[in-house]
Amino acid sequence: MSTAPASRLQMQELTKRYGTTTALDRVDLDVPPGSFTAVVGPSGCGKTTLLRLLSGLEPATSGALLADGRDLTRVPAGERGVAMVFQDYALYPHMDVAANISFGLRLQARRRRGAGPDRATIARRTREVAELLELGELLHRRPDQLSGGQRQRVALARAVVRRPPVLLLDEPLAALDAQLRASARAGLQRLHREIGATVVMVTHDQHEAMTMSDHLVVMKDGRVVQAARPQEVYAAPVDRFVATFVGSPPMNLRPGPGDGVLGWRAEDGRLLAPGEEAPAGHLLVEGTAELCEFTGSAQDVVCHDGTTSFTLRQQSGTRWLQAGEPVRCAVAPQRLHHFDRDGRRTG
């Protein structure tokens, strides 16, 4: 299967209003060509609306959408070169797998009389995509005879068979059970490498977003809060919201200095031995271990200090803590995140 050209997507002040509610508020966003971009945020943050605007299923209220500099804002859904996998997969229930996959190609063939793909081409491309997604044996089954994972792969096959420069994924893993999700995740990333298209995936699961993407967009209240590589978002969240939304467990926060807020990641706290002093300049936090979650290679210890709680992540090789033990830990100054009184990052 040959790779399709990947588009660079640019949104300029893209806005969507439903009556008086603003679902998307002047979104400026650049999606690099060929990237696997994940859009993440709490429900109602506008991420699904963003996807529907990109697909053309809904018109923008104002603003512009460009693909490689070409204005797509008023281009109808079917002509954008944008394919989409729906959360419920939206397979055509009365068509078998092969017919589901080839539907778009067959429409093209019928409409363009000769200029579109011929029967042999349609059959070949359907077979190629089916093989890529391991559906070769299932071509003559109907959707109701498929498992959840198989349906998801049919939806993917149908989306990529026309070699779209942009592939949109709306919560593509949400309908799968936990066991399937890991393999489906790997499958999606492999597919992205194979077809080379620009992928935009919407998810509410920050873990999924971080592990799969090479470009992470965090949204809240209809706006893009941060868009960068996932490593960067994790290492330098632009505000308190991103700091606590991205990463598991969420970043620990506590007041100070002044009216600002200090934050640190669970793995940046270092457990101090009894009687050991915190090095100069380090932040010292003390509390009592309340909940000790052993994850195999690490231990997440939720501690409480009377007013707030914080989490300490210990790597293997250290002494595992037990609930009820007193905990003292130090955080190096270069590991501290500073936020001002409005929650914005200051250092």
Place this chain on the structure above:
Amino acid sequence: MRSQLTWRVLLWHLVLSATVVVLLFAVAWAVLTSLRPASAVFGLEPVAPTLEHYARVLQRWPVATLVGNTFVMAAGVALGQVVIGCLAAYALVHLAPRGRRPVLALMTVSLAIPPQALIVPQYLMATRLGWLNSEAGLIVPQLGSSALAVLVLVQHVRALPVSAAEAARLDGALPREVLWHVVLPALRPAIAAVAVLVFITTWNDYLWPLLIAPRAADTTVQIGLSQFTTAEGNDYGGLLAAATLTSLPILLVYLVASRQITEAFMQRGAR
């Protein structure tokens, strides 16, 4: 718990059986009477069944013509209302969702207007169009009362997931292609149910065919049946034999489509 369930089931079956008996009584009485000799039509005593009424009806009554006319009318109206219903339902749900509420409200209100109230202007229009004693006269004016078909089909279209239609749009399908390839295949049971219900209602219609197609050669079964009751006397044996004969096509239509009708109503019930 278990015995409670059994009692419930038993009670249900009693109620249902009673209903069936009541419903079947008229039919059974008609069929049985049609088999009694003319001399004993009103009696209750057992007599040897006879086919004399059927023989007379088939000889003197234009069964084939009347059934043919009625079939053309009922099928034409059913087809027309289904086409209108599908187009309207798709348009109201997928293409102009904002217009849906007012239009559906208007249609629901229109159901409350008795067709008899409109029959005079309708008759005048149809005759001026030259549709007296014609198929067009029997069929076209009845397409104006498609509101029920539209309302039922709108419910079914709304029950379909929107995403399949949206996926088709992204696959490059035009609205008519979405309707044809995605929406209609999913609507098949509902379409069958609406078609059969409209067919049967139209088949049984009396007033409109009586007005628009009074000529014996162009009229329908129901009008033809009235020939058996005349001022000179009523031929009950003939009437019931003819009625039995002419209800066979409806029975046939129902048998062919019953699975789909049940499916359509089951689907609505399951939601």
